[in-house]
């Protein structure tokens with residue numbers, strides 16, 4: 001609604017006003033009457049028992065599959081090729097008859113993935129394209145409203161109420177890069193949100209961020225995990241505690257979260273991380289409940305966990321919304337470890353539980369023998385006095401660990417190499433490089449592993 005250039009060159013007070021105006025328009029669009037109806041609905045459907053949820057899923061699957069077969073050229077062709085007709089879908093078991101959709105399929109299909117004759121507003125964005133295929137995702141307004149409802153449900157799980165004061169630290173360009181002094185944040189009155197720049201956060205500026213947070217006293221945060229962790233590590237190394245009174249939790253997504261991360265945030269901020277896993281294609285939503293368990297939100301989409309033979313499962317999702325661009329049996333490529341199917345979460349919800357999100361598809365080191373080594377974040381967590389780190393694989397047989405040590409504390413390069421060697425074995429050359437900050441993706445995300453070849 002306004003160009004970033006105008007925003008960038010405006011004084012702080014005007015930036016606050018522009019952000020508030022944007023927040024107001026977005027709020028009206030995303031959180032109007034339809035949103036409120038959907039939020040009421042999803043607050044009810046979270047308490048459905050398993051059989052009621054399965055009935056809901058089957059009805060939604062039938063609707064989206066029939067719609068796609070009739071209106072979307074890609075599916076018309078793919079279903080015909082696989083010999084599948086929507087009438088075959090009589091139970092959830094029959095979902096297996098529907099062909100998978102791979103990233104490559106969706107990428108090559110282009111506009112053939114869109115419903116013909118669609119009328120109404122379209123909202124477009126792209127995935128970050130870490131696998132070399134930046135995917136265009138087009139969504140209709142209803143899907144946007146419903147997404148907001150699920151996001152708010154997650155925030156409610158984290159202890160917030162709709163409209164509560166929140167802090168936002170994600171990939172948004174909030175403060176121009178040339179700015180070197182605080183404030184590195186702006187306030188959007190429309191959605192009661194303190195928007196903080198993740199790009200200006202460093203060991204040097206951390207104290208000013210904490211003070212601004214304490215003064216604003218948010219009830220919850222929406223954040224990438226990495227800035228929250230940097231603040232937590234900073235506070236712990238400075239022997240300081242967060243003094244805000246209202247903070248209930250951080251809702252995080254987009255980067256890997258480990259048990260160690262949760263402990264650090266609890267120690268420093270005195271609250272929990274409520275991590276969620278979703279994708280730009282909006283096919284799957286897995287979020288943390290009050291008891292710290294990851295639940296597959298089975299009223300959001302149809303999520304299949306396909307065993308990969310090593311105890312992990314690949315995530316495959318079908319979106320119940322977005323009839324403008326349906327995603328059916330989409331192979332996300334990411335891996336999770338499912339919990340014991342008989343486990344019942346004390347929160348009382350029947351949504352299936354996932355033990356952990358093992359890795360987003362790009363978060364692994366590719367070994368010369370073709371193996372994928374995940375969970376490098378655990379290795380980084382164990383390194384003493386490390387503020388931030390990243391594993392960069394420069395070539396098939398060479399790995400560099402980028403490190404930002406905690407200033408003033410000893411840092412042991414050899415020990416770091418030895419830890420990496422323990423996880424990766426002897427097949428790779430491993431070195432350590434000290435950097436001022438770890439480079440982010442174009443969306444400001446911190447990747448645990450970057451393969452640069």
Ligand SMILES: [Zn+2]
Nearest residue numbers: 289293345347
């Ligand atoms: Zn639960």
